[in-house]
Amino acid sequence: MSLAEEILRGDIRAASRLMRDIDDRMPNAMEELKKIYPKTGNAYIIGITGPPGSGKSTLVDKTVEIFRKEEKTVGIVAVDPTSPFTGGAILGDRIRMQRHSIDDGVFIRSLATRGNLGGLSRSTNDIIKVMDAMGKDIIIVETVGVGQDEVDIVNTAHTSVVVLVPGQGDDIQAIKAGILEIGDIFAINKCEREGADRLEGELRATLEMSPKREDDWTPLIFKTEALLGKGIFELVYGMYRHREKLMASDHFERKILERTKWEFLCILDSELRDTIVES
Numbered sequence: 001m002s003l004a005e006e007i008l009r010g011d012i013r014a015a016s017r018l019m020r021d022i023d024d025r026m027p028n029a030m031e032e033l034k035k036i037y038p039k040t041g042n043a044y045i046i047g048i049t050g051p052p053g054s055g056k057s058t059l060v061d062k063t064v065e066i067f068r069k070e071e072k073t074v075g076i077v078a079v080d081p082t083s084p085f086t087g088g089a090i091l092g093d094r095i096r097m098q099r100h101s102i103d104d105g106v107f108i109r110s111l112a113t114r115g116n117l118g119g120l121s122r123s124t125n126d127i128i129k130v131m132d133a134m135g136k137d138i139i140i141v142e143t144v145g146v147g148q149d150e151v152d153i154v155n156t157a158h159t160s161v162v163v164l165v166p167g168q169g170d171d172i173q174a175i176k177a178g179i180l181e182i183g184d185i186f187a188i189n190k191c192e193r194e195g196a197d198r199l200e201g202e203l204r205a206t207l208e209m210s211p212k213r214e215d216d217w218t219p220l221i222f223k224t225e226a227l228l229g230k231g232i233f234e235l236v237y238g239m240y241r242h243r244e245k246l247m248a249s250d251h252f253e254r255k256i257l258e259r260t261k262w263e264f265l266c267i268l269d270s271e272l273r274d275t276i277v278e279s
């Protein structure tokens with residue numbers, strides 16, 4: 001039986017193997033991906049981005065708890081931003097989400113950005129496809145919104161959540177341009193800290209001044225304290241509201257089309273790079 005067939009039958013080890021082959025850019029990975037492709041497109045993809053240490057993984061951990069209570073299966077892709085010298089974050093994410101790793105309904109995969117020259121988006125997309133084919137209801141992609149690649153990854157999720165924390169310098173001004181535009185939902189995490197209300201006010205004002213969105217969606221803002229699980233229900237409710245709105249409009253189709261186009265460009269880009277490097 002091929003890896004693809006095993007994955008479609010629910011074999012978790014086969015899924016892990018294919019993900020490893022994707023990481024290693026094994027030639028067979030593309031063939032297997034082609035086979036699972038027709039079985040994808042059912043998962044609800046949520047992107048979570050924000051500065052390092054803002055509490056993304058903790059938020060993911062707590063939202064997964066809610067999804068699991070609703071008996072939804074979940075895939076998590078943690079795109080790890082560590083430099084080759086530290087290598088700590090993967091371990092951190094593992095520990096933070098560890099309680100879910102013993103749950104059959106949750107599949108966690110970390111993806112290192114190091115050594116992934118230009119191929120980060122492609123690898124992430126491929127891994128999402130595998131989880132989608134595995135039948136995961138929800139796929140969460142966590143990434144630090146630093147590079148364009150990472151912003152793109154989150155932007156192509158069905159729902160993009162941007163995590164901010166109070167008390168980081170000039171607050172709104174300090175937030176990387178480009179990240180505000182992609183947020184369908186904002187989580188002001190560590191909201192027990194001073195400055196949470198001010199940040200919320202500034203964010204609201206900035207969003208109000210922004211040009212009207214094509215999809216006619218008004219971004220929602222939630223205050224959360226992930227560590228204690230505060231505000232998580234509201235956040236999840238916000239995600240569902242966004243999904244409903246997306247599904248009800250023709251923007252869903254358009255988003256899928258954009259996503260497919262972008263996935264194609266990522267493949268083209270990485271194939272070209274590989275060809276150039278090999279020659």
Ligand SMILES: Nc1nc2c(ncn2[C@@H]2O[C@H](COP(=O)(O)OP(=O)(O)OP(=O)(O)O)[C@@H](O)[C@H]2O)c(=O)[nH]1
Nearest residue numbers: 051052053054055056057058089189190225226227
């Ligand atoms: N005070 C406070 N600390 C929090 C809160 N949420 C998360 N933390 C802590 O913040 C630290 C970073 O949390 P993570 O969830 O690892 O943050 P992250 O954004 O995933 O970090 P990276 O993946 O390394 O970018 C941890 O020590 C958490 O326990 C919160 O609401 N309040």
Ligand SMILES: [Mg+2]
Nearest residue numbers: 056057093142
């Ligand atoms: Mg993290």
